[in-house]
Amino acid sequence: PRSTLVLGVETSCDETGAAVVDETGRILGECLHSQKEVHLKTGGIIPTVAQRLHREHVSTVVHGALRSSGAAPGDLAAVAATVKPGLALSLGVGVAFSADFARRHRKPLIPVHHMEAHALTVRMLEPVEFPFLVLLVSGGHALLALARGIDDFLLLGQTLDEAPGDSLDKVARRLHLKNHPECSSMSGGQAIEFLAKQGDRHKFNFKTPMGQTYDCNFSFAGLRNQVTMTITKQEMAEGLNQGDMLSCVSDIAAAAQHTVASHIAKRTHRAILFCKAKGLLPESNPTLVVSGGVASNSYIRQALGIVTDATGLHLRCPPAKFCTDNGVMIAWNGIERLREGKGILSYDEKVHYEPK
Ligand code: KG4
Ligand code: ZN
Numbered sequence: 001p002r003s004t005l006v007l008g009v010e011t012s013c014d015e016t017g018a019a020v021v022d023e024t025g026r027i028l029g030e031c032l033h034s035q036k037e038v039h040l041k042t043g044g045i046i047p048t049v050a051q052r053l054h055r056e057h058v059s060t061v062v063h064g065a066l067r068s069s070g071a072a073p074g075d076l077a078a079v080a081a082t083v084k085p086g087l088a089l090s091l092g093v094g095v096a097f098s099a100d101f102a103r104r105h106r107k108p109l110i111p112v113h114h115m116e117a118h119a120l121t122v123r124m125l126e127p128v129e130f131p132f133l134v135l136l137v138s139g140g141h142a143l144l145a146l147a148r149g150i151d152d153f154l155l156l157g158q159t160l161d162e163a164p165g166d167s168l169d170k171v172a173r174r175l176h177l178k179n180h181p182e183c184s185s186m187s188g189g190q191a192i193e194f195l196a197k198q199g200d201r202h203k204f205n206f207k208t209p210m211g212q213t214y215d216c217n218f219s220f221a222g223l224r225n226q227v228t229m230t231i232t233k234q235e236m237a238e239g240l241n242q243g244d245m246l247s248c249v250s251d252i253a254a255a256a257q258h259t260v261a262s263h264i265a266k267r268t269h270r271a272i273l274f275c276k277a278k279g280l281l282p283e284s285n286p287t288l289v290v291s292g293g294v295a296s297n298s299y300i301r302q303a304l305g306i307v308t309d310a311t312g313l314h315l316r317c318p319p320a321k322f323c324t325d326n327g328v329m330i331a332w333n334g335i336e337r338l339r340e341g342k343g344i345l346s347y348d349e350k351v352h353y354e355p356k
Contacts, residue, residue: 004077004338005069007101008331009062011054011094012086012114013140014039018062019327020069020076023335025124029069032326033057036187043173051089058097065327073105078344080334083111083353095353102347109345110334111352114325117333119147121322122289124332128316131282133275135268135304138292138324139165139189142218142264144271146280147289150336151343154280156271157216164260165294167220168192171256174228176243193297196257199250204230206259208266216271218263227256257299264294265303272311287314296320 003022010017019030035053039045066073081098083091102109118141119134131148133156142159165188172178172188183191206226209219234246246252268288275281288308294300295317308315322328337343345351 002075004335005071005075006110006331006334006338007062007066007076007079008112008327008329008334009058009079009081009094009098010114010325010327010330011058011090012082012084013090013325014045014050015325016054016057016061016094017325017327017330018065019331020065020071021124021328021331021335023339025332025335027328028071029065029067030326030328031061031064031068033061045087047087047089050087051093054090054093058093061327062097062101073101073107076105076107078108078110078334078338080110080112080330080337081351082114082117082330083351084113085354085356086114088353088355091353091355095351099351106347109347109349109351110337110343111345112330112333115141115143116151116153117329118291119145119153119289120150120336121291121329121332122316122318123336124328125318125322126316128287128289129282129285131280132287132289133271133281133313134289134291135264135295136292137164137264137290137294137300139163139169139294141292142220144216144268146275150333150340156274157218157267159218159220161219161221162224164218164220164264165189165292167224168256168260168294170224171227174231175249175252176245177249179243180245180249187293189294189297192253192257193299195250195253196299199252199254201251201254201258203248203251204255206230206255208259208262210263210267214270216267216274218267220260220263223256223259223263227252257297261297261300261303264300265307268304269307269311272307272313276311281313285314286312287316290315290317291323293320293324295323
């Protein structure tokens, strides 16, 4: 029998991604175009710029993925596209392109929820049965959810302000880490992890957020504020000029990373205890899946490892490549949906997308 192939298209934020995946989770072809360099220069994503770049690249990326897979459009079982959540202008490009592609080739279209796709990618790599707990921490998200089925998620907590990767990127910018000889090509989070290894976290003490809040939500803006105020104070004490590197830059990185890790670990611990108390996790092999760009931080993974060891959960962190935005996770969500026959539109149905 011929294998089931799905083309996945992702344009919700600043990556234009496409991939062809089969029902066994084999990636036949993939292509990714990142806008991160462009947005770095403007200090954040300008939605109209993101939209223009998606428009410029979506066709090349999709055809690149198809070409490397060796599959023709006619071989596809369906086209899956991210329809929410994300930047409206970015989402619109991938949705319009995918709908047009599906119509031209008479293929079903599968609308995909970006967060659900992140949460399920692990199942492409190894058998993880529902229900399982999932933590997503990246530049755009922080959330804890119980995955009960491919389209059944119980949201346990999310960030009330910004995402941890966003906070780390802002702290890195405030520390001028782009001028650091060893960190110039790293993302903010990577630079902080790198410097933290050389620093002493005890030299500074930041307060872990939400110590008195008895839920599983996150907050990183206040912590970022504590860190930037400390940086300003140190800069004044050292009498630095604009752009100069603080002598204690590694110690601040270490303390900031520690506090982010501690906050994430504590909220995750609460979520695990809640799920256990309500009998929401299975007796055998209860699992925590961690994904998102920030999940590649080994200090944060270690902190989560302490929590899962203490509570008897298995910790699963897919390799970094599968934790960040790409077409593969969208194609895999399409495979999961085809298998269960859920949320599949025919090529002539109208597809809606929504930022929230
Ligand atoms: O998932 P991702 O690639 O995409 C977005 O959500 O945009 O995550 C990128 C984020 C950035 O904020 C980056 O600073 C952070 O993940 N990040 C890290 C590490 N590597 C990337 N944060 C902490 N430690 C790392 N090693
Ligand atoms: Zn994402």
